[in-house]
Amino acid sequence: MPAQSVRAPGVLVAVDGGGSKTDAVALSAAGEVLARATGASSSPQNLGLDPAVRVVDSVVREVLAAAGAPADRAACYLSGLDLPEEIAAFSAAIAHLDWAGTTVPPVVDNDLFALLRVGTAEATAVAVVCGTGINAIGVRADGAQLRFPALGMISGDWGGGSQLGQEALWHAARAEDGRGAPTSLRSEIPAFLGLPSVRAVTVALHFNHIRPDVLTALTPLLFAAAEAGDAVAGSLVDRQAEEIITLAVTALRRLDLLETAVPVVLGGGVLAAGHERLLGGIRGALAAAAPLAEPTLVTARPVAGAALLLLDQIGADPAAHERARAALC
Incomplete structure (x- = not known):
């Protein structure tokens, strides 16, 4: 045999x-x-x-x-x-x-389901990710789920590292040419990229001399500027907090969980970086809108x-x- x-x-x-x-x-x-x-x-x-x-x-x-x-x-x-x-x-x-x-x-x-499971084993929970992009899900013990298309601006989304980088550059460009408010991003962004001006950054992006995904790398500059008191940068960080809260509260509301003790798992690179202005804004707004919600920040992969x-x-x-x-x- x-x-x-x-x-x-x-x-x-x-x-x-x-x-x-x-x-x-x-x-x-x-x-x-x-x-x-x-x-x-x-x-x-x-x-x-x-x-x-x-x-x-x-x-x-x-x-x-x-x-x-x-x-x-x-x-x-x-x-x-x-x-x-x-x-x-x-x-x-x-x-x-x-x-x-x-x-x-x-x-x-x-x-998002992997992020949710890192943060909680509960069958009823919400998760919001803010990394390169932004998205959220909600699940309920009876099997109900809430998802968002998460296709960017065309599906109503705002934020994540990629868009924050674009917004930072947009404000820097307007500060340089006089159309917008002054911001330290005007000097910090070109210095970070080794270029002499915001215009040079714009031209380099236009001619594909630098990759568009470099904009995501500008996010730490934005948060540092906000922490140093830059009003423009601070407004973008505050808007990001608002968008994260909007996703979380919408998921809770549509699943009839606003008055229930529910884990709200937060993760992704922008959130996991631990910027206090962002996280503090999220905690405060979530406590006001859904007092029983239990925010949990995930830093593990x-x-x-x-x-x-x-x-x-x-x-x-x-x-x-x-x-x-x-x-x-």
């Missing part, structure tokens, strides 16, 4: 893909983290579907090679999967990949939440969850 090959025990693979990077972890059913990998952004809205799939496939193969085992289950939580059509398209695009051909098809959903969700799906015991959380948070 010919020898039969025996498949090695598989692992769980959790992926979180945002606007700036993609994290993957391989872990056992006992919650032990076996390997990690990090790649570039994998947002299908920013890159396109096929390039996003290639990024995810690359980090998954890297983490599986490091773990030395095939995948038993996988889950991909990505920024830019905001519409049902986008989720279905990504699921179909990875279906042929060997690591996705598991008995249970991979879970594919928006990365959301891939931890993707891992916890996988452990939830297989019915892992609390010790496995604690083991994974201790390793990833």
Whole structure:
């Protein structure tokens, strides 16, 4: 009788893909983290579907090679999967990949669910992310969900690092040519980019001599200027706080949770940076609009939440969850 090959025990693979990077972890059913990998952004809205799939496939193969085992289950939580059509398209695009051909098809959903799970295990909760972009979700224990299209200005959104950078440059340009109020951003932005003037920055962007995504890197300058008392920068930070609160309170209201003790999980690079003017504005406005809401700031990478969700799906015991959380948070 010919020898039969025996498949090695598989692992769980959790992926979180945002606007700036993609994290993957391989872990056992006992919650032990076996390997990690990090790649570039994998947002299908920013890159396109096929390039996003290639990024995810690359980090998954890297983490599986490091773990030395095939995948038993996988889950991909990505920024830019905001519409049902986008989720279905990504699921179909990875279906042929060997690591996705598991008995249970991979879970594919928006990365906000990973952020939410890092912040709370409660079945009723709201999460707002403010990183490269801005988005929110709300879930209720009876299965109700609230989502936003999160397609930028065309869907009513304002904020996130990319837009804050654009706004900072807009105000700096107007300060330089006399159309707007004075702001320290007029000198700080060109100095940061190694250019002599705001006009030079504008021209460099126009001719693609510098990449448009450099605008996201201007966000720390904006917050530093606000902290130093710059009125223009301060107004942008205050507006960002208002937009975050609007998303959170709208989600609570539409799910009939305004008068319920509910976790409101906050995350993403802009929020996780911990700027007190921003966070203080959010806490104060949330307390006024929804006094029972419980804001929670997440600074851990959301891939931890993707891992916890996988452990939830297989019915892992609390010790496995604690083991994974201790390793990833």
